[in-house]
Amino acid sequence: MREVTTDRLRLTPVSPSDLDELFALHADPRVWTHLPxxxxxxxxxxxxDIAAYQEDWERHGIGYWTARRLDDGTLVGVGGVRLVLDGQAWNTYYRVHPDQQGNGFATAVARAGHTAAAALRPELPVIAYLLEHNAASRATAERLxxxxxxxxxxVGNPDPDAVRLVYADRPLDPELLGRIARR
Structure with missing residues (x-):
């Protein structure tokens, strides 16, 4: 599960060698229109972040991947799943380069993460934590x-009017849902 190949992507654990490309991705204001x-x-x-993601791979055998196109090796983005809330849930994450958006890559990366999570710890819920006004992210969560x-x-958003949504693959225990809501 460390390296996964989909029909269009090669997914490898995030590593320090990805720093330049991942910094450029995360510094691009176009990928932060919903959360500047x-x-x-x-x-x-x-x-x-890269160090934390590497630690996930070392501790849990799973974490976020760097996603590259199979055809030419171009960076697509980063994503997958990681354990959150003291190991009580899998968090779904996807951040796709603006030039690669709209091609289903976020869904492909996240789906690979969900498959890996189900193989490792199927008893844990899979969640997606997103902003309500981010229609593309909502659509991806629903496709999943x-x-x-x-x-x-x-909570903690500089925009006091921001609304957070939590999506999940199953009903959540009220205590866990409360912890997610305070996050």
Missing amino acids: SGRHLDRERTAR GLSPVWRGPD
């Missing part, structure tokens, strides 16, 4: 078979 405060302004932030289970304020 998430944009990476320095390489150190991206490097810290996730359903909305919570709607409320986006």
